[in-house]
Amino acid sequence: MSKRDEFDPRLKAYLNRGACMPPPAGMKERIIAGADRRRTNWLMQVGAAAAILVLAIGLGIAVRQARQTVGVGPTPTPVETPGKPTPSPTPTASVGPHPLLPPDSMRAINATTAWAAGSGTNQIIRTTDGGAHWDNVTPTSARAGTWITYFLDANNAWLASSLQPGSGSPDFSVEIYRTADGGRTWQHVGQAAADQGWPASIDFVDRTHGWLFMRLGGAAGSDGAAFYGTVDGGSSWSKLSEADTSGNPGHLPLRCSKSAPVFLNAATGWIPGGCNAGGGPFFYVTHDGGRTWNDTAITVPAGFSGNCICSIVSLRFSDARNGVFVLTDYSSGKLPQSVIYATGNGGASWQPGPSLPAQTYEVFFIDPSHGWTIDGKASNSILSTSDGGQHWSTVGTIPSTQGVMDLQFVNATVGWALGSEPTGNTLIKTSDGGRTWTTQLSR
Amino acid sequence: MALEEPARDVSGFEAAVHAESGRLFAVAYSILRDPQEAQDAVQETMELAWRSWATLRDPAKRSAWLRQICVRRAIRTRRRLLPRLWLADTSEVHRQLPEEPDLELDRCYLRLSRQQRAVVTLHYQYGYSLDECAALIGCQPGTVRSHLARALASLRKELSYE
Numbered sequence: 001m002s003k004r005d006e007f008d009p010r011l012k013a014y015l016n017r018g019a020c021m022p023p024p025a026g027m028k029e030r031i032i033a034g035a036d037r038r039r040t041n042w043l044m045q046v047g048a049a050a051a052i053l054v055l056a057i058g059l060g061i062a063v064r065q066a067r068q069t070v071g072v073g074p075t076p077t078p079v080e081t082p083g084k085p086t087p088s089p090t091p092t093a094s095v096g097p098h099p100l101l102p103p104d105s106m107r108a109i110n111a112t113t114a115w116a117a118g119s120g121t122n123q124i125i126r127t128t129d130g131g132a133h134w135d136n137v138t139p140t141s142a143r144a145g146t147w148i149t150y151f152l153d154a155n156n157a158w159l160a161s162s163l164q165p166g167s168g169s170p171d172f173s174v175e176i177y178r179t180a181d182g183g184r185t186w187q188h189v190g191q192a193a194a195d196q197g198w199p200a201s202i203d204f205v206d207r208t209h210g211w212l213f214m215r216l217g218g219a220a221g222s223d224g225a226a227f228y229g230t231v232d233g234g235s236s237w238s239k240l241s242e243a244d245t246s247g248n249p250g251h252l253p254l255r256c257s258k259s260a261p262v263f264l265n266a267a268t269g270w271i272p273g274g275c276n277a278g279g280g281p282f283f284y285v286t287h288d289g290g291r292t293w294n295d296t297a298i299t300v301p302a303g304f305s306g307n308c309i310c311s312i313v314s315l316r317f318s319d320a321r322n323g324v325f326v327l328t329d330y331s332s333g334k335l336p337q338s339v340i341y342a343t344g345n346g347g348a349s350w351q352p353g354p355s356l357p358a359q360t361y362e363v364f365f366i367d368p369s370h371g372w373t374i375d376g377k378a379s380n381s382i383l384s385t386s387d388g389g390q391h392w393s394t395v396g397t398i399p400s401t402q403g404v405m406d407l408q409f410v411n412a413t414v415g416w417a418l419g420s421e422p423t424g425n426t427l428i429k430t431s432d433g434g435r436t437w438t439t440q441l442s443r
Numbered sequence: 444m445a446l447e448e449p450a451r452d453v454s455g456f457e458a459a460v461h462a463e464s465g466r467l468f469a470v471a472y473s474i475l476r477d478p479q480e481a482q483d484a485v486q487e488t489m490e491l492a493w494r495s496w497a498t499l500r501d502p503a504k505r506s507a508w509l510r511q512i513c514v515r516r517a518i519r520t521r522r523r524l525l526p527r528l529w530l531a532d533t534s535e536v537h538r539q540l541p542e543e544p545d546l547e548l549d550r551c552y553l554r555l556s557r558q559q560r561a562v563v564t565l566h567y568q569y570g571y572s573l574d575e576c577a578a579l580i581g582c583q584p585g586t587v588r589s590h591l592a593r594a595l596a597s598l599r600k601e602l603s604y605e
Contacts, residue, residue: 010548011567015564021472027485031485313585
């Protein structure tokens with residue numbers, strides 16, 4: 001074993017010792033005692049809370065009346081369901097559970113329709129008026145657990161529910177639910193009979209062809225994953241492939257970190273990612289719907305080492321032929337360097353293009369020319385390009401104190417961002433290409 | 444009726460403390476490498492849980508919620524100038540310290556930022572993907588990748604693996 005190979009097991013052993021650290025004796029009792037202490041004052045707290053609530057309600061009414069008077073849209077807007085059926089559970093407007101897996105997600109369909117979901121809250125919301133109002137379209141009877149969603153268009157969406165990870169249950173099955181009417185009704189359509197892991201993403205390219213990407217756990221330098229597929233809209237699922245260490249052609253390797261796959265059509269999709277220990281970028285492609293996977297030999301840009309510590313992110317197609325991803329090299333010992341790759345032939349070939357500005361890592365392009373990126377170090381300032389990334393200019397700042405989790409545009413002017421605050425994630429919208437942003441939903 | 448509510452919550456809260464606090468301490472300690480600060484992070488997490496207990500209706504989701512809060516507390520909490528009076532005294536905490544045979548790695552690990560330590564431990568020890576780490580920590584996936592790459596590069600360099 002070379003000296004380099006010794007690093008990962010050494011780090012793993014060190015981390016394992018830390019995770020096995022027992023809590024100090026009496027910690028649980030002290031925590032409970034602390035709660036007991038607060039309980040003695042709970043009546044006073046309830047009184048104070050009631051007073052604050054009364055004030056808040058009064059203030060809310062006043063603000064609402066003022067908005068109606070001057071015709072200003074609600075900002076921020078609580079989840080509302082005006083005149084439409086509201087599946088329970090009714091969303092809570094106060095502090096509530098925060099999501100763990102997956103990250104809060106959103107999908108902007110067009111200038112008026114968007115979806116958002118949070119796993120920990122098990123809540124799905126949808127707007128059809130550009131975000132002025134959001135309807136709670138959470139399925140009432142779906143199994144609680146880790147929820148993964150995919151929103152194909154304004155009406156069709158899927159939900160995968162798993163008890164994993166973290167429940168301790170031996171049940172690894174993934175229940176699949178579907179709506180075809182914008183979330184008004186959901187049907188339990190099928191089950192993926194997984195025997196390990198948990199769903200990381202569910203993806204559909206049309207109303208029938210979809211994939212379930214399961215994570216099987218990771219370790220230093222490896223990342224287990226399995227694919228399940230459906231060709232009937234989610235009613236039946238079959239296991240297509242699983243990462244292994246065989247090294248056989250067509251097999252997905254266990255090594256390297258894998259991000260959620262991106263499918264262009266029913267046959268072709270990619271898994272982006274990165275390899276530890278200078279293993280270069282990870283970019284595998286399937287042309288048979290996820291059954292076999294092969295390495296896409298990415299030519300790294302001039303100045304990048306072939307065995308760089310690199311990863312691929314922001315893979316997205318703006319249409320059937322044009323797509324981009326970002327390759328970032330972290331191995332220079334300086335600031336990470338990112339390069340935009342583009343394809344104009346449906347992913348048959350990828351060409352390295354311009355570099356991203358320093359401190360920017362991800363992009364969102366609506367066509368080969370127009371895209372946006374975020375400078376996370378400069379108060380989430382947003383930069384735009386109209387020439388495929390050759391030139392970038394700062395257009396505004398996204399109001400999010402803990403970074404931006406996601407950014408999507410539906411045209412040159414309208415876009416949404418998923419912000420992060422200490423109290424939870426926020427939905428933020430722009431209608432002028434990123435110059436100004438309005439927080440629509442916050443906890 | 445309102446007076447009965449806290450009694451039912453207390454029972455559930457105490458059960459959650461017994462079930463979760465050990466696991467939360469392990470996560471917090473993995474990031475902070477300081478038993479007192481790890482205990483503070485767990486304490487603050489459970490304080491927040493207690494305040495929000497009425498909204499944490501589904502027990503199946505509590506552990507996930509608690510872990511995210513604990514990770515964020517561990518990353519962002521400032522070292523206290525004055526310890527909590529009702530928390531463990533320092534001598535008791537230090538009696539719990541296990542052996543750390545890899546002191547060289549420990550020194551290098553402690554030079555990493557808390558965010559870097561969180562990414563390294565969540566990714567390598569707990570198996571979270573980098574996107575999931577971003578959700579736990581509350582930052583951009585790109586930032587997480589940067590943290591991990593810098594952390595690994597720093598460790599390898601200081602430990603002469605480069």
